[in-house]
Amino acid sequence: MRLLNLFKIATKAIILNKTRTLLTMLGIIIGVASVIAMLAIGEGSKESIRTTISAMGSNMITIQPGADSRGPARGSGGDVQTLTLANYETIKEQSNLISYITPVVNGSGQVINGSNNWPSSIYGVNPEYLDIKVVGLQSGSMFTEAEVKSASKVVVIGQTVVDNVFPDGQEAVGQMIRFNNIPFKVIGVLEEKGENTFGQDQDDVVIAPYTTVQKRILAIDHLNQIVASAISEDDAPDAVTQVSEILRSEHKLLDNEEDDFSVRSMEELISTFSSTSEMLTILLVAVASISLLIGGIGIMNIMYVSVKERTKEIGLRMAVGGKGSDILMQFLIEAILISITGGILGVLLGLGATVFIEKFLNWPTSVALYSIVISFAVCAVTGIFFGWYPARKASALDPITALRYE
Amino acid sequence: MSKEIIKIQDLKREFTMGTETVHALKGISFSIQEGEFVTIMGSSGSGKSTMLNILGCLDQPTSGVYEIDGVSMKDLSRNELATIRNEKIGFIFQSYNLLARTSAIENVELPLLYNSKVTTEERRERAIKALEMVGLGERLHHTPSQLSGGQQQRVAIARSLVNNPVMILADEATGNLDTRTSYEIMSLFQELNKKGITITFVTHEPDIATFSSRTVVLKDGEIMQDYKNHNIQSAAAELAKLPKQED
Numbered sequence: 001m002r003l004l005n006l007f008k009i010a011t012k013a014i015i016l017n018k019t020r021t022l023l024t025m026l027g028i029i030i031g032v033a034s035v036i037a038m039l040a041i042g043e044g045s046k047e048s049i050r051t052t053i054s055a056m057g058s059n060m061i062t063i064q065p066g067a068d069s070r071g072p073a074r075g076s077g078g079d080v081q082t083l084t085l086a087n088y089e090t091i092k093e094q095s096n097l098i099s100y101i102t103p104v105v106n107g108s109g110q111v112i113n114g115s116n117n118w119p120s121s122i123y124g125v126n127p128e129y130l131d132i133k134v135v136g137l138q139s140g141s142m143f144t145e146a147e148v149k150s151a152s153k154v155v156v157i158g159q160t161v162v163d164n165v166f167p168d169g170q171e172a173v174g175q176m177i178r179f180n181n182i183p184f185k186v187i188g189v190l191e192e193k194g195e196n197t198f199g200q201d202q203d204d205v206v207i208a209p210y211t212t213v214q215k216r217i218l219a220i221d222h223l224n225q226i227v228a229s230a231i232s233e234d235d236a237p238d239a240v241t242q243v244s245e246i247l248r249s250e251h252k253l254l255d256n257e258e259d260d261f262s263v264r265s266m267e268e269l270i271s272t273f274s275s276t277s278e279m280l281t282i283l284l285v286a287v288a289s290i291s292l293l294i295g296g297i298g299i300m301n302i303m304y305v306s307v308k309e310r311t312k313e314i315g316l317r318m319a320v321g322g323k324g325s326d327i328l329m330q331f332l333i334e335a336i337l338i339s340i341t342g343g344i345l346g347v348l349l350g351l352g353a354t355v356f357i358e359k360f361l362n363w364p365t366s367v368a369l370y371s372i373v374i375s376f377a378v379c380a381v382t383g384i385f386f387g388w389y390p391a392r393k394a395s396a397l398d399p400i401t402a403l404r405y406e
Numbered sequence: 407m408s409k410e411i412i413k414i415q416d417l418k419r420e421f422t423m424g425t426e427t428v429h430a431l432k433g434i435s436f437s438i439q440e441g442e443f444v445t446i447m448g449s450s451g452s453g454k455s456t457m458l459n460i461l462g463c464l465d466q467p468t469s470g471v472y473e474i475d476g477v478s479m480k481d482l483s484r485n486e487l488a489t490i491r492n493e494k495i496g497f498i499f500q501s502y503n504l505l506a507r508t509s510a511i512e513n514v515e516l517p518l519l520y521n522s523k524v525t526t527e528e529r530r531e532r533a534i535k536a537l538e539m540v541g542l543g544e545r546l547h548h549t550p551s552q553l554s555g556g557q558q559q560r561v562a563i564a565r566s567l568v569n570n571p572v573m574i575l576a577d578e579a580t581g582n583l584d585t586r587t588s589y590e591i592m593s594l595f596q597e598l599n600k601k602g603i604t605i606t607f608v609t610h611e612p613d614i615a616t617f618s619s620r621t622v623v624l625k626d627g628e629i630m631q632d633y634k635n636h637n638i639q640s641a642a643a644e645l646a647k648l649p650k651q652e653d
Contacts, residue, residue, distance in 0.1 A: 005522075016507050316505075
């Protein structure tokens with residue numbers, strides 16, 4: 001009952017000072033809105049990176065020749081010829097944590113169909129490649145193990161290649177194209193995957209048996225990469241270790257020698273990119289939190305002025321029977337009301353800003369429920385924390401002095 | 407034999423100002439009976455304000471007895487004093503002290519907001535009744551800025567009545583008003599007093615004292631005079647004697 005009365009008194013005071021209240025709230029509104037929007041941007045980019053990488057095959061493991069090229073430069077791994085077909089076969093035989101594996105050789109060149117030509121990349125792989133990359137065919141079929149053995153001149157191409165060398169919308173499957181002047185029969189077209197997070201067009205590829213690419217196009221017998229997929233995402237880290245060990249013994253490396261290859265799982269890639277975006281999120285939220293803090297200080301400032309300005313009123317309230325605790329509660333409720341109302345408006349504004357960013361700037365966003373809960377809680381705490389000091393000051397006033405205050 | 411509302415015995419109040427001790431009240435004794443209209447007179451420095459603060463339970467004596475309605479003030483906490491003020495005293499100030507931009511009825515309701523025993527409906531009812539008593543039944547929803555000085559003081563009087571106090575304590579209640587309006591207010595006080603309400607009026611204006619039933623004169627912290635007024639002037643009659651206002 002008494003709390004309800006105090007609530008009424010506080011609401012009344014807020015309504016009587018509409019403009020001032022609104023200006024005070026503005027700090028909180030902007031603070032909360034920016035925290036929500038920034039978190040939404042951060043979460044959104046993290047999620048989009050994760051989706052893109054997962055779409056590339058989240059349990060994919062990449063084995064590259066040459067030492068780990070992350071960190072300080074150690075020369076390009078491209079020229080190193082430490083991966084061989086024999087390595088591929090040993091891993092395939094010995095590793096029990098791997099479900100699919102394919103050797104990869106790649107090169108670039110010109111795809112030609114009549115008068116249309118298009119620069120693209122060719123990947124020489126085995127049929128398991130599609131399972132590893134988690135990509136299907138929209139038409140035609142994948143080449144077979146037998147076609148790999150016989151180094152057949154067949155290719156599966158991506159949509160971008162189709163669009164560019166078959167501009168009239170002809171059916172690509174069954175047609176002949178030339179890659180670096182060698183004729184290939186198109187036997188399948190890959191599903192469209194679009195661009196990945198790094199802006200690379202995943203449909204601009206030509207896939208052929210690795211034997212064909214090795215012998216007929218590149219004329220090499222080493223491998224550029226071995227790509228495999230772990231039996232599950234959880235097994236990926238163990239698979240990485242296992243494959244490393246197999247390769248170390250295969251390459252007869254001594255204990256004090258560094259790997260002459262590198263094995264990486266997608267998980268590592270995800271964590272690398274996630275941590276970058278996480279850093280960014282933390283930074284954005286830190287900046288936003290500062291504005292929330294300033295909003296809180298704004299409340300304290302206004303409440304402080306308000307207590308000074310209403311000293312006589314406080315004196316009167318005490319004279320007619322208001323206790324110190326009543327006065328304290330009145331001002332505290334006022335501060336909390338301002339900050340919570342500001343919080344609600346801030347959440348709404350933040351959600352609005354998020355929709356705006358998503359729609360007009362095309363940035364991926366994702367509003368996390370926790371960000372709303374947290375900023376709301378922070379608002380309430382801000383109100384209590386910054387309202388406490390002025391409220392305490394008001395309640396400690398001596399009624400006689402307060403009544404005579406001019 | 408009427409009831410004793412205020413009982414003061416050998417009341418002292420000292421203030422320490424640095425190393426010096428100021429004796430604001432030097433052992434005062436008097437009592438106020440129910441239904442009395444007492445003026446406490448004195449020039450500045452007489453201890454009048456200190457007396458008022460103690461009577462109003464805003465301050466506590468250094469020593470001596472102060473009882474209001476049978477309750478001793480000795481050793482009461484801040485909160486207990488607040489409750490006594492809320493239930494037993496009605497304050498009226500020189501500068502009205504109404505809440506700005508707040509309607510008359512809400513101003514009058516204020517003391518009852520701090521009394522959790524009073525329901526919302528009862529609060530409203532009592533506020534309307536109090537405003538009707540001071541002749542402002544038609545102006546319940548006017549804010550102070552829409553009321554004249556005299557009307558504002560009437561709202562303040564209504565506010566002091568709303569909690570059915572044992573005593574109304576007025577501090578220079580006519581100090582901000584012109585002669586005509588002061589007489590109007592004094593006549594209202596006399597009316598209320600006739601209805602049995604005990605009034606203590608602190609002032610330094612001698613003509614106000616002529617409207618009361620008893621006068622206590624303070625000087626240098628001691629009672630100089632304490633006399634019953636056998637020739638009480640009627641404020642209403644004085645008002646009628648004033649030259650007509652030119653409208």
